[in-house]
Amino acid sequence: MPDLPSPDPLPLVREHFPALTAEQLTQLGRLTALIRAQNERVNLISRKDVEHIEEHHLLHCLTATRVLRLAAGARVADVGTGGGFPGLPLAILYPHAKFTLVDSVAKKGRAVFEVAEALGLENVHIITERAEKLRDRFDYVLGRAVTALPEFVGWTARLLHPGKKGEPANGILYFKGTLWKEELAAHTLRPAAVWDLHDFVPRPYFEEKFLLHFPAPVKL
Numbered sequence: 001m002p003d004l005p006s007p008d009p010l011p012l013v014r015e016h017f018p019a020l021t022a023e024q025l026t027q028l029g030r031l032t033a034l035i036r037a038q039n040e041r042v043n044l045i046s047r048k049d050v051e052h053i054e055e056h057h058l059l060h061c062l063t064a065t066r067v068l069r070l071a072a073g074a075r076v077a078d079v080g081t082g083g084g085f086p087g088l089p090l091a092i093l094y095p096h097a098k099f100t101l102v103d104s105v106a107k108k109g110r111a112v113f114e115v116a117e118a119l120g121l122e123n124v125h126i127i128t129e130r131a132e133k134l135r136d137r138f139d140y141v142l143g144r145a146v147t148a149l150p151e152f153v154g155w156t157a158r159l160l161h162p163g164k165k166g167e168p169a170n171g172i173l174y175f176k177g178t179l180w181k182e183e184l185a186a187h188t189l190r191p192a193a194v195w196d197l198h199d200f201v202p203r204p205y206f207e208e209k210f211l212l213h214f215p216a217p218v219k220l
Helices: 011-016 022-039 047-066 087-093 106-119 149-159 179-184
Strands: 075-079 098-103 124-128 140-144 171-177 193-196 209-215
Touching: 011 022, 011 047, 022 047, 022 087, 022 106, 047 087, 047 140, 047 171, 047 209, 075 087, 075 149, 087 098, 087 106, 087 124, 098 106, 106 124, 140 149, 149 171, 149 179, 149 209, 171 179
Parallel strands: 075 098, 075 140, 098 124, 140 171
Antiparallel strands: 171 209, 193 209
């Protein structure tokens, strides 16, 4: 009996991001396998979410590539990276940019470091520290439902270099659900752009999920 072909490990990614190269897809597939393995000993992502890692984590993060274009040498911080999302998948797709993944939980930082090392990602640096204590400066700060928007922007706005190391202009890019409107209702803080992720990936999971851009310098 002939061998049956192996099932496609990333069918949704292939469907919605057909321009990815074979090498990128291989690396993204390895990333999901490594995160699954690490999650057996360190709670990087929700246990009930492991079976949905492609859609809920990988595909979610990749939506940023529909609007984000990074110049060579651009410095990007993923604050509150948790299991390495969105920093690790974006580091795979933007090897010419430098990614610093930040999390205050040491065991998560070690696990993400091991994943980045296994993938050979030389453009990834891990910092185990609270965001309020960071001293580095970056062109972009990424966050993915880390905390309420005013709090996250308050932590990270000072970390930004004004300028334009890509598209959109330098600033904060934050993944958030519809609560962003309520969280900002009592604040003067407003995003310069809001992208509906369902427009990029028209699947039920992406309804009422958004990517917000706050250009530097951010006015609090």
